[in-house]
Amino acid sequence: MTIPFDLLVSQVKLPGSGILTDIGIKGGAIAAIGSLAGASAATTFQAQGRLLLPPFVESHVHLDTTLTAGDPVWNESGTLAEGISIWTSRKKQLTRDDVLARAERTLELFIGYGVLHLRAMVDIGDPKLTALRAVMELKERYLERMQVQVIAFPQDGIVACPDNEARLEEALRLGADGVSAVPHLERTREDGILSLRKAFALAQQYGSLVHVFCDETDDEASRYLEVCASLALSTGLASKVTTAHANAAAYYNEPYFQKLLGLVKQSGISIVACPLINSVMQGRYDASPKGRGITRIQDFRRAGINVALAHDDIRTPFYPLGTGNPLDAAHMAAHLAHMCGRQDLNDIVAMITHGGAKAMQLGSYGFEQGAPKLGDPASFLLFDAAEPAELIRTRCAPRYVFSRGVLAAETQPAVTKLMNAADGRMAIP
Ligand SMILES: [Zn+2]
Known part of the structure; x- marks a missing residue:
């Protein structure tokens, strides 16, 4: 037959x-x-x-800032601070058509490179949520070709920028898949913890995902990964929680890091490393020898914690390079994380496929x-x-x-x- x-x-x-x-x-x-x-x-x-x-999985990319490098000015120092300053003024000029054109071009680049599942970060600092609404529109338009998840991202903080709390909730009402926080950019350690509590509470209320910009700093005192893991346990959100960057972990003392590994493993959260942008953003204040700018992905993976690699920015005020090819991020990770063994290289490919799928909580990824x-x-x-x-x-x-x-x-x-x-x-x- x-x-x-x-x-x-x-x-x-x-x-x-x-x-x-x-x-x-x-x-x-x-x-x-x-x-x-x-x-x-x-x-x-x-x-x-x-x-x-x-298919490849891109688990952390900004679709609102994408393709704006040099528009209107270039980030000459290359620092995060100058990037934030440029973006703060550029985002005031956002229109629906502007975001749609750049985000759509970016989705096309990703599809060409084999990405069919993508988690988009969108800054909700704009009171009208112009960028978020445009990306939500694209998400629907691309349903047949690729799966897009939208994360409402409070670039200016939640406690430091109180209006962002209501905007996060509005984003969830509009159908965003998850909320974020930037605890290490809040004014104090306590404010950082409070911002996480607020983000997790919203996620609990709306049954949404959490994707935290976590410890994206070389400050060894930045310890929000433990707070995310603890909240993932206490709220029951568990594997619906992802922490991106986690760069400070590279500087933690060993007894603390080993304790942290156990907590993160128990919590079920995922780690998303962004080796391209972090390779140039981190280590700037180090005396030589400088840090490598990547979290301890080998140690997390060996401890049984899910690790994904993301491309992150494509030609933005924060990072002027980028193609949309996840293999570029994988290639950088292989170098920075000392993962060039035969099995290591296959493991790295798994971080842009299955690792990303698990971080995104894709139920029907296959393979x-x-x-x-x-x-x-x-x-x-x-x-x-x-x-x-x-x-x-x-x-x-x-x-x-x-x-x-x-x-x-x-x-x-x-x-x-x-x-x-x-x-x-x-x-x-
Ligand atoms: Zn990012």
């Missing part, structure tokens, strides 16, 4: 085992895996042995044991690579991106030809 598929993808290479197989897709889900030669399908796609991976199974969403990437670890080196875009059984993006590989090569061979990019 032949099974009528919407799409039959022939000869994909499964990660891990390296086995070549066919995949039958129906109704946007994987309906068959195995040798499907001769099966009928509306469309057949020849994968030609390309490596199959689940649970590393390979697809029947019923998983037919959202996957096909790469010109032998194994996941190779992607960290090449940082190539996926050759093909499928979203729910539909081809969403294709990238032609760049080809370099050496004009003076005696045998006319192509150089390998």
